[in-house]
Amino acid sequence: MSASTAMFLRMSDPTALATTYFETLERRDWAALSACLDPDVVYEMPQSRERIRGREKFLQFNQEYPGDWHLSPRLVVADSANAVVRFDWTLDDEAGVAVTFLGLDGDRIVSVTDFWPDTSEPNPSRVHLVEPW
Amino acid sequence: MSASTAMFLRMSDPTALATTYFETLERRDWAALSACLDPDVVYEMPQSRERIRGREKFLQFNQEYPGDWHLSPRLVVADSANAVVRFDWTLDDEAGVAVTFLGLDGDRIVSVTDFWPDTSEPNPSRVHLVEPW
Numbered sequence: 527m528s529a530s531t532a533m534f535l536r537m538s539d540p541t542a543l544a545t546t547y548f549e550t551l552e553r554r555d556w557a558a559l560s561a562c563l564d565p566d567v568v569y570e571m572p573q574s575r576e577r578i579r580g581r582e583k584f585l586q587f588n589q590e591y592p593g594d595w596h597l598s599p600r601l602v603v604a605d606s607a608n609a610v611v612r613f614d615w616t617l618d619d620e621a622g623v624a625v626t627f628l629g630l631d632g633d634r635i636v637s638v639t640d641f642w643p644d645t646s647e648p649n650p651s652r653v654h655l656v657e658p659w
Numbered sequence: 660m661s662a663s664t665a666m667f668l669r670m671s672d673p674t675a676l677a678t679t680y681f682e683t684l685e686r687r688d689w690a691a692l693s694a695c696l697d698p699d700v701v702y703e704m705p706q707s708r709e710r711i712r713g714r715e716k717f718l719q720f721n722q723e724y725p726g727d728w729h730l731s732p733r734l735v736v737a738d739s740a741n742a743v744v745r746f747d748w749t750l751d752d753e754a755g756v757a758v759t760f761l762g763l764d765g766d767r768i769v770s771v772t773d774f775w776p777d778t779s780e781p782n783p784s785r786v787h788l789v790e791p792w
Binding site: 570572573574575576577578579583586590601604605608609610612623625627641642643644645646647648649651652655656657659 | 723
């Protein structure tokens with residue numbers, strides 16, 4: 527890599543990096559996804575307390591994930607060290623909303639933390655304040 | 660309010676505004692919380708498809724929320740239009756992690772969108788890649 531290319535990559539936009547992460551996942555473009563990831567990237571799902579260490583295992587996790595899944599980002603919020611993406615997902619006939627936190631180090635993603643909230647029933651205790659949608 | 664005070668408030672830091680939102684909730688300081696909120700703030704819980712419109716009803720929702728609840732922010736990510744807060748919560752003997760998106764207009768919060776992900780079991784299909792924690 528030339529010095530000018532390295533400089534370009536170090537200046538990359540956190541929002542663009544987060545968008546590229548989702549686009550390459552959606553396209554199953556594993557080479558391009560890999561280029562976004564630090565070799566020591568750590569993936570965590572706090573709800574199930576599962577952790578996957580390293581780019582190779584994280585790629586394998588995505589490659590092996592069962593079903594026809596699709597991801598559509600709806601909102602990206604980023605500063606220089608983190609990006610957060612709220613996205614719609616479908617998996618075969620299922621659909622939902624999820625949130626991913628990306629830890630960033632320049633042009634590389636060093637951590638991925640996913641939250642997959644389930645749907646729930648409205649709470650009757652607040653029906654006097656709420657409109658359903 | 661003097662012109663200089665108004666100018667100061669319009670220049671407020673999105674990260675500080677998000678932090679103040681959580682601090683005032685935790686303190687049950689309803690006047691200070693109210694000062695952060697746009698009169699037309701919209702609160703949404705996408706998991707249960709519940710929406711509360713307006714500052715007065717949103718304050719009432721928080722004032723009436725049952726149990727001894729506490730909120731401890733762990734990560735704030737913000738740009739000029741949005742802030743995202745990942746936080747630990749406790750409610751009596753329960754505990755968990757949740758995520759709040761705040762839509763911002765200058766020094767006012769115009770939308771609050773909460774995700775309350777439940778815990779789940781590790782998925783056996785990926786046990787060869789995962790370390791539990």
